[in-house]
Amino acid sequence: MEEDAIMKVCLLAGKIMLQSGAETYRVEDTMVRIARAFGMEDAQAYATPTAIMFAVDMTTPSNFVRIDQRATDLHKVTKVNGISRYISAGELTLSEAREQLLQINQESIVFPVWLQILAAALASGCFTIMFQGTWRDFIPALIVGGAGYYLMIYFHKMLKIRFFAEFLASVLLALFAYLMVVLSLGVDIDKIIIGSVMPLVPGLLITNAVRDLMAGHLVSGLTKGVEAILTAFAIGAGVAIVLLVVF
């Protein structure tokens, strides 16, 4: 039964990390480290972006967890990483670790949605300046970027179709940017669109894909890379449609 409990802790830790957007190799590494700290020298872990497999030993039956929803929550990744450090150092017992992991699993995101939208809006405005836009385009990019990010969150909740939320959000975003220029609030539609599209860019996926490929996790690296490319294409297609109609 002891073995069962250890396995559950390992799987829970892996599940939280994978759902929060950690690299696949870090998930496997953490699970094996926790298992080793509790005396399982030969634990086997295999993670892909959609599933985790874990076995206590080479010949024991393997266990399987399916990952349905993935979000970006680096706060949780850091916390689980910290817990695995404590376990490796022998400072946490099995039941304590389990309780803390369950608590992390229950936690909601650190930053409320309004703060995230505000951050996205500010980042959009700043990106417009970084890409050599003028300060006159700062406020329009701020508004369009915030609206675009809010729309993406909204569509993600409403539609369960991947990539379509990004597509719809960028169509509306480009329309807003066009409106800003028509109402002569903004000057340069290119800079406004480029700046405000940045919060939708799949930055985490790109870095994770590269890091997973480097660690030799070819399957995870390729799938994440394809997801990143498809997301980028969805955004591009959305903006392109508006540009086709406008110009």
Place this chain on the structure above:
Amino acid sequence: MIIEQSVVSFIAAMGFAIIFNAPRQSLWQCGTVGMFGWLVYVSLARILDVNIVIATLVAAIVVGIYSQVLAKWFRTPIIIFNIAGIIPLVPGGLSYDAMYFLVTNNYDLAISSAATAAMISGAIALGLIVSEIINQIIRNTNWRKYHNEYDRKGVTR
């Protein structure tokens, strides 16, 4: 211009850290990663007029090394810092240009912009890989071999 760009990139990188729910206490560090990476890129590409692909490569290497240092120092997963530095380097403007030329039937210009955007993406990936290699070299070098009698005693100097 440098001050303007550094303030703006600091805020943008911190904004991204908030979007990705980075831990609260590491927000300002994410900001500095984004700022350093962007300053390296801007000073190479816009002031010294270096090829943008090379500038991106160097900036990505700087981001990789700096975030590795931060990750070791604060004992946090490295991706938190990596993302904040990498995102400004993503060729958003060039991809936009490529698409704009495509929909306005300028296929030649579209292909050249798309090719440059692809090369910049490759440079980002290569930069991350190179910084990882440099870090492994630093970690695995036997530093004691280079210590000599002057190092710790201080008396013979």
